[in-house]
Amino acid sequence: xxxxxxxxxxxxxxxxxxxxxxxxxxxxxxxxxxxxxxxxxxxxxxxxxxxxxxxxxxxxxxxxxxxxxxxxxxxxxxxxxxxxxxxxxxxxxxxxxxxxxxxxxxxxxxxxxxxxxxxxxxxxxxxxxxxxxxxxxxxxxxxxxxxxxxxxxxxxxxxxxxxxxxxxxxxxxxxxxxxxxxxxxxxxxxxxxxxxxxxxxxxxxxxxxxx
Numbered sequence: 134x135x136x137x138x139x140x141x142x143x144x145x146x147x148x149x150x151x152x153x154x155x156x157x158x159x160x161x162x163x164x165x166x167x168x169x170x171x172x173x174x175x176x177x178x179x180x181x182x183x184x185x186x187x188x189x190x191x192x193x194x195x196x197x198x199x200x201x202x203x204x205x206x207x208x209x210x211x212x213x214x215x216x217x218x219x220x221x222x223x224x225x226x227x228x229x230x231x232x233x234x235x236x237x238x239x240x241x242x243x244x245x246x247x248x249x250x251x252x253x254x255x256x257x258x259x260x261x262x263x264x265x266x267x268x269x270x271x272x273x274x275x276x277x278x279x280x281x282x283x284x285x286x287x288x289x290x291x292x293x294x295x296x297x298x299x300x301x302x303x304x305x306x307x308x309x310x311x312x313x314x315x316x317x318x319x320x321x322x323x324x325x326x327x328x329x330x331x332x333x334x335x336x337x338x339x340x341x342x343x344x
Contacts (some may be wrong), residue, residue, distance in 0.1 A: 175244040176201070176306050179293050181257075183288040185239050186259065188292055189223035191316075194279055201290075202338065204263040204275040216261050242293045244305030258305060260296075262289045262339055271344045273334070285315035288342025301327060314342065 151310025193202055201214045217240045224239050263275035273290050274290055282288050291312040293305050308322040329338040 135193055160304050172244070172306065176244045176310065179305065179310050180318045180320070181308055182239050182257065183291060183293070183318050184316070185224060187312055187316050188218065189220045190290065192223040193220060198277045201277045201279065202261070204261065224304050234324070242295075242305045244293070245295075246305060258295050259293050261291055261292050262334070262343075273339060277343070279314075282342065283344070284342040286313060286317070286342070288314040290314045290338055 190201065194200055201327075202219050204216070240259060245258040261275075262273045274288075282339050288312050293310045304323055306320075307322075308320055309326045311321055313319065313320050326338070335338070
């Protein structure tokens with residue numbers, strides 16, 4: 134005589150709904166943490182991009198009598214006339230020396246929220262700290278001899294805010310990554326950066342270390 138198999142008990146609808154509710158709650162609790170991790174990853178990639186751009190800028194300076202790039206340069210394959218076309222070959226050279234990928238995306242901020250920065254070829258998510266002074270004279274970094282920078286550790290060279298008057302909600306992160314003329318990168322929260330920057334390339338934070 135065969136022994137009877139014990140009856141298999143199925144989940145009731147109530148039990149299934151309870152399980153689904155628990156999973157939903159756990160997912161909701163973990164989502165903010167996952168979002169923070171994702172944001173930290175974008176911020177770290179942005180800082181890596183800025184360091185590669187610094188390397189490219191210094192390679193350009195070595196080939197040009199220790200002079201930083203002009204405010205504008207040739208368009209090349211970058212599709213614009215800002216310095217990214219000028220730095221193109223140096224970005225490639227720096228990437229080859231360091232074993233990093235040779236990629237035009239170095240000029241794109243991975244946290245960019247503005248559509249034309251993400252989708253339009255040739256535009257960069259970074260800004261070079263150069264501006265027009267009186268009588269069209271270039272100030273800050275443009276055409277500047279490296280040995281004339283007053284305080285490289287305080288002089289902002291580039292930052293991940295392509296347009297000066299962006300509102301806070303359009304910033305790529307909850308603040309701004311700043312690349313300084315000595316090569317270090319520093320993150321500054323929006324609550325500190327925006328009041329100091331004021332949408333003005335001639336503000337105190339942009340002129341510090343240069344003038």
